[in-house]
Amino acid sequence: MKFSNDSLKSKIILQMLLDNKTFKRSNEILYVFYSADELSLPFLSKIGIQKCIYLSEILSPLKEIILSFLNFIYLYKGPYSKDIQNTLDHLVALNGIEVDSFSTYRKYPYVNYKITEAGKYLVENLIYDPIEEEKLQWIRIMMKLIDAYKDAYGLSEEYQGIDKIIGLVYQEPSFYEIKQRSGKRELIPIGDKDTLTIELIHFLEKVEEALPPKFDREKYKLDLEMVLLAFFEYLYVEYLSKKV
């Protein structure tokens, strides 16, 4: 079949966009593993990586960063994006990450991944691009927070390592709202500035305004990291309050 010039052009552009998306998804997953490696986390499980990416995505509007995993759906076990799993496997083929361990229970595979030296080399090359470096920075902050909270007292004791973070993700307002409202599979709103999650963040940002006049406002002004910390703390408190 012959294509007209326009049709051929749009096909090329479409392929170009798909390629770009695939690269960016690979990049973002590599940044998660790279950050984990920096934090000396030996590996990340299938479940753990989903939660790390979800938190990075849903909070990204704060930094005005555009990440590429937007299609997270609500599942009872937590937010899930099939694109993450496919990109993970592709990265294995590219030797960016490797499988640390692989086992199955009934039909479900349990896989742990870790970054390879080649993967680290890829990241070091990718951050030549300032935007990619910015993304890495953002994911680095998120991973630091996740790493800090994974060992919080009483959090998801049935899980291990990074996976423990699942308890906090369940309290995340956008996810929690769906759980409360329908509990059925649906797309979780991500990337917008008016999600419940961002609303909460803005509320936290304005805490300083509620301080009595005698406080030095400059001193108590929260920077981004502090706001995110407050957010995680909120999730943790919520988790605990529901657990009790």
Added chain:
Amino acid sequence: MKDEYIKLPIIKEVEVKGYELFKFDWKYEFKKGLNLFIGENRLGKTTTVYIILYGIVGLPKKNKNFFSDRVPHREQIKGISPTVRLKFDIGSDRIEIERDLFDSQINYLSICGQTYMKDDTNNIEEIYSKEIISLAGMSSLDDYKFLLENLLIREEEGNYLLWVPEAQIRVLRLLFNYGKFDEEFRKLEREVRKYDTKVRGQQDTQAQFKKSLDAIKKEKYAKIRSMQGVNIQKLEKRLEVLIKDKNKLNSSDKSISENIKNIEKIKKKATQIVYSLSNEVEELDSKIIRVENKFFKSVYADPKIQLADHKLKHYQICMFCNQKISSVRAHSIVTQIEDKKKCPVCNSKFIPYSKDKLDENERQKLVKDLVEKRKLLIGNKRELSQKQKELNDLSEKSKQLWTKKNGIEEELIEKFLEIGDIELTLSMYGTGKKEDMAAHDKGIMAFQKQIDDFQEKIDKAKVKYKEALYALEKKNCEFNQLLEKMSKALVRIFQEYAQDFFYDCELIVKQRKPKESKIKLNVFIPKFDGCERTFVSQVSKSEAIFLEYAFRMSLCELFKQITGNESLLVIETSEGAFDIGNVRILAETISRFYSNDSYLLVISNLGRTSFLRVLIENSRQDISDRVLNYLEIGRLSKEQEKDRDKFDEILKRLFKI
């Protein structure tokens, strides 16, 4: 002098051939004095009258099948049609003509010493018509036909010349057609009628305008009546204010229209800028993605596929399994990778490692380009958003101006309507300005102008009409003088004929106005028992028939006296309307006509033998060769056949005498 008058035909011989209405072909030779066609009803006596008439003048176009419709076998037999051959004299000229009875065409013609045959002559009808007109001194063959139908041939249930003024006058004019009088008279009549129609037509149109004028005046007056008590000063003040407002609104409208025009111009420019910026942003976006992809490809460039390909190509060993595979399978995979440049598993496109891989400098250069493009994109996006905002503002402003303009226009319409109303009111009181004259007055003026224009045309046409009428009156006077000259003689002749039946019957001249005529014309009417008999209803049936015969015979006799020209008078008698005594008187009167050596054809049935007996007695000649017996030539019905002996006996007795 005598040559100035017309000449009537004297039929000398009639011969009918091949006509199925009759048992035999027959021929009859007319003689001076009495000629008698006798027979029972439905044997063809009246048809014979028509055969003679149409033999001379032909059948009218609309009546072409007159003779064929009277017989059962209408088709021509072996190409032979029934014919009539007539010999007749016009003055001293003998004419012989044969016509086809079924299509009225002339088969043979002998006139003025010339002979014409249908097959040899294309325009035989034309020749005949032209020659007859010339010989008879008529204007047309139609005139001749008119005279034959209205004067010379009187059918049993025929018309009354005495009581149909238009026919009588025309017969008189044609008969005494001195110097083609009738033609000129009728021309003048047509002229009068033409101008009369013109006047009437224009009067009708004028009447329509008058009607419209009345209606509009009525409407105006009704409005004036409904406006009693209107304050003129107040209205004038209001009008002044309204006109000021209207002018103000007009200038606002103009200025807003100007603003809209300017804004639309700027908007158009801004739209073009936004469109072009959008395109630039889109293009830049696409470029950035392309550069990003190039950068990512260079980072992710993996020599693994090339290595696997190399191992398969040269050693047929799978790099991942370290197993040797068949050279065919290896070749197929290598071809897919190297030649088709596609993945051997999913068939997607491969880009060679060597092309993706960039050295340090190249990569830095690429990133630099990427950063610049992104900067440019940010700048463009900012500009686009600013221009878009400007465009939105302009659109909003334009929308507001349009709303304002529409408001002003609506207000203007209201003002216009109010101004119009006030001007109308003021004009009704005669206070409005001339140029603002109200619609009613304009309408009145327009209609009045039309009426006046038409009056002018009518007056002109009336003048023409009066002129034509005067000429006609003059011509009529001329004729009346002629009529007066011969009326004494006519009255005398008529009285002689009438004296047998009436004691004191005379003909008097009376002015009558026929339906189509525009002037009063002199006509003859009978008067007896001291009463003028202007209408046929004023006499009995037998009186009417008698007077009609007397009048026609008188005319023929007078014509003969004045012009010296003779004619054959054909009377199909209606003696059935007379009682026995009167039927003899009728016969005596008719006898008077042919006793003067005039040609007369009497067509009669056998109902009143006394009538026939008197005619035959008075003929003083041997009648046997002057009779056409329809009992012999006609096709008798069964009943008639039964009575044949009785009829023969009657005839025998008649002719014995």
